[in-house]
Amino acid sequence: MTGRRRAAVSPLGAGRAEFAALVGSDARLLAFARRAALILVPLTLGIVAVLYGTGPTPRRNWQGDGLGVDFSQIWVAGRAALEGRAGEPYDLPVHLANLKAAFGPDCRFAWHYPPVFLLPAAALAVWEPQAAFWLWTALSVGVFAFAMRIAAGHRDGAWIALAHPLVFCTLVYGQNGLFTAGFLTLGAAWVDRRPWLAGLCFGLLCYKPHFAVLAPLLLLATGRRACLGACLATMLALVAASLAAFGPAAWIGFLQTLGTTNQIILRDAGAGLDINVSAFGAVRLAGGAMAAAWAFQGLVALAALALALRSWRGQTPAPLRSAALLAAVPLLSPYVPVYDLAPLVPATLFLVLAAREAGGLGWPERALLCATPLFALPRVVADLTSLPLGLGLALAVLACVALRVIRPDAAATRPGPWTAPRPGDIAHLEHLGHLQRLEPTRRA
Numbered sequence: 001m002t003g004r005r006r007a008a009v010s011p012l013g014a015g016r017a018e019f020a021a022l023v024g025s026d027a028r029l030l031a032f033a034r035r036a037a038l039i040l041v042p043l044t045l046g047i048v049a050v051l052y053g054t055g056p057t058p059r060r061n062w063q064g065d066g067l068g069v070d071f072s073q074i075w076v077a078g079r080a081a082l083e084g085r086a087g088e089p090y091d092l093p094v095h096l097a098n099l100k101a102a103f104g105p106d107c108r109f110a111w112h113y114p115p116v117f118l119l120p121a122a123a124l125a126v127w128e129p130q131a132a133f134w135l136w137t138a139l140s141v142g143v144f145a146f147a148m149r150i151a152a153g154h155r156d157g158a159w160i161a162l163a164h165p166l167v168f169c170t171l172v173y174g175q176n177g178l179f180t181a182g183f184l185t186l187g188a189a190w191v192d193r194r195p196w197l198a199g200l201c202f203g204l205l206c207y208k209p210h211f212a213v214l215a216p217l218l219l220l221a222t223g224r225r226a227c228l229g230a231c232l233a234t235m236l237a238l239v240a241a242s243l244a245a246f247g248p249a250a251w252i253g254f255l256q257t258l259g260t261t262n263q264i265i266l267r268d269a270g271a272g273l274d275i276n277v278s279a280f281g282a283v284r285l286a287g288g289a290m291a292a293a294w295a296f297q298g299l300v301a302l303a304a305l306a307l308a309l310r311s312w313r314g315q316t317p318a319p320l321r322s323a324a325l326l327a328a329v330p331l332l333s334p335y336v337p338v339y340d341l342a343p344l345v346p347a348t349l350f351l352v353l354a355a356r357e358a359g360g361l362g363w364p365e366r367a368l369l370c371a372t373p374l375f376a377l378p379r380v381v382a383d384l385t386s387l388p389l390g391l392g393l394a395l396a397v398l399a400c401v402a403l404r405v406i407r408p409d410a411a412a413t414r415p416g417p418w419t420a421p422r423p424g425d426i427a428h429l430e431h432l433g434h435l436q437r438l439e440p441t442r443r444a
Contacts, residue, residue: 011326026360029369031044033283034156037163043164046142048171053133059103066103068133071174073109073330075129076102086118086217086246090253092260102129112261115242117248122245137171140178144342147182151189151322151349161345165375170339175371177342180211184329185213189324191227199230206235210333211340214305218312265335277341280334285388290384297334311405317357321403323350327398329432340388344397348372351400358408364400 027064038236055061059072066072076098077089088094089111099107124132146356148158170177183201190198199444202219205212212235231441236388243251270278273285279300283293309317311324326347330336348368356359375393 018317021134026356029361029366030156033160033163034371040163041159044168044171048168049134050176052172054139055131057393059129066099066107067129067137068174069099070109071133071136072103072107072129073099073111074117074121074136074174074392075125075132077111077113078123078125080117081122081246081250082125084159086115087249087253090250090257091117092257110261110264110266112207113207114254115246116238116412118246118250119238119242122205127216133174136174140171143182144178147185148346148349151185151346152353157349160403161349162346165373166339166341170342170365173337173339174339175339176208177339179186180205180340181326181346182344184326184343185322187347188325188350189218191224192318195224196230199227199232200234202227202231205236206238209336211329211343214308214325214329214332218308221309222312235340251303266349274336275337275389277332277338277394278336279331279391281336282388282391290321294334295318296420297386300395301332304331307398307402307405311401311429314405316405319350319357320354320401322349323354324405326350327394327401330394331398336390336394341390341394344394347397347401349406353384353399356405358404362403364403368396368400 001211006253014020027082029063036290051063052065053067055067059067060065063069068075073095079102080086080088080095088098092110093399095106095111097111124136126132127135143163145158148161149155152158152161167178169252181439186341187198190201199219202212202215205215215290216228218230219231256405265276266280267290269284273281275281276284280293280297284290287295308324308328311321316324330341352369355365375389375421
C-alpha cells in the first residue's frame, strides 16, 4: 500500500519540484522563456499574417471582419487624405460611408487621431489593403523588436518580448501600440546617451497625444533641455508637415471633433466597456457612476505620475527609471484599449534588467512573469466576468516598479537557494551558448 501511494504521488511531487525549480531560478526562467518564444513568435506572426491578413472574400479576413480589423480605417483615412480629402475622416457620416464602401456595412469606426497620423496613413494607402496591412505589421514588429534589442542589449530580450500576449493582441487588432511602445522605449533608453535621438522618438508620439505628454513633462522636470528641444521640434515639424500636405481643413475638423470624441469614447462607451482597461473604464465596467470613474482615474493617474517623477528626479538606476515611464504612461489616460497596454511589455523588460543589476528577481517580479500568460485574453475575461484584467496587469507592473524605487532593499532578492543558479542550470545554459546573459547588464 505504501509503495502504491508513493508511486501515485511521485509524478505530482516531481511536477511540483520541477515547477519550483523553474520559478526559483533566474537562469531557468530565462532558458524557458527563450524556448517558449521560439514557438510563440512564429505562431503569432503566422496567425496574424494568414488569419487576419487574408480571407475568403476580397478585403475580408477569415474572421469575417475587415482586412486588418482596426487597420481598415487607417487605410480608409489615408486613402481620403491621399486623394485630397483629408477633412473627411473627421466628418463621421462621411467617414462611415467611406468605410462601408471600402470594407462593408459592418466596418464602423470613428477617427480620433490628429492629422499628423494621416501622414503615415496616406503613405500606406498607396498600396491595396492587404499589402498595406502586411507592410504595417512588418514595420510595427520591426520597430518594436529593434527597440527591445536596444533596451535589453541582446537579441534574446527582443525575441522574448515579441512572445508577450499583448504583442499578439496589438497585431490582431492592426493597431499602432507596438509603434508607441517602441518609440517610448527608444526614447527612454537613449535619453542620456543620445538625447537628440531620444527627443526625436518622444516627439514621434504626437499622433497619440495622451501618451505623448508624460515624456516632455519628465524632461522638463529634470532639466534635459537638449532632449526636450528635440522632442518639441519633432512635434512642430510633424504638425507643419501635416498642414503643408493636407491644409488646415484636417486640423479644423480634428479640433471640432474633440467634444464628440469625449462623448463617444467615455460617456457612451461606443467602443465597448470591455475594451477600455483604464481605471475609468474599470469603474464603468463594474456599473459605477461617471463621478466615481473620474475619481478613481484621478487617483491612479496621480500615483503613476508621482512614481514617474520620483524615479526621474532621484538617483534611480536607468533601467528602473525607464520602467517607471513606460508603466505610468498607460495609466494616465481615461481611455486605454487593450492594445494600448503594449508599453507594459518593455516596462517589464526594464524591470527585469533593473532586478538583475540589483542581484536577482524578487518574488513580486517572479509572480508577475509567471502570471503573464493569463493576460492573453484581457477583453474576453472582462466581457465574461466584468473583471478588468488589463488594468490588473498595469497596476501590477506599476507596483513592482514602485517597490524597487521606494524600497530597493525590500525588493532585492537576498542570496539563497531560491535564486542562485544551480550547477545543472549553468551547464544547461552553457550548452545553449547563453551563459553571458547571466552577467549584470550594463545600464542603459
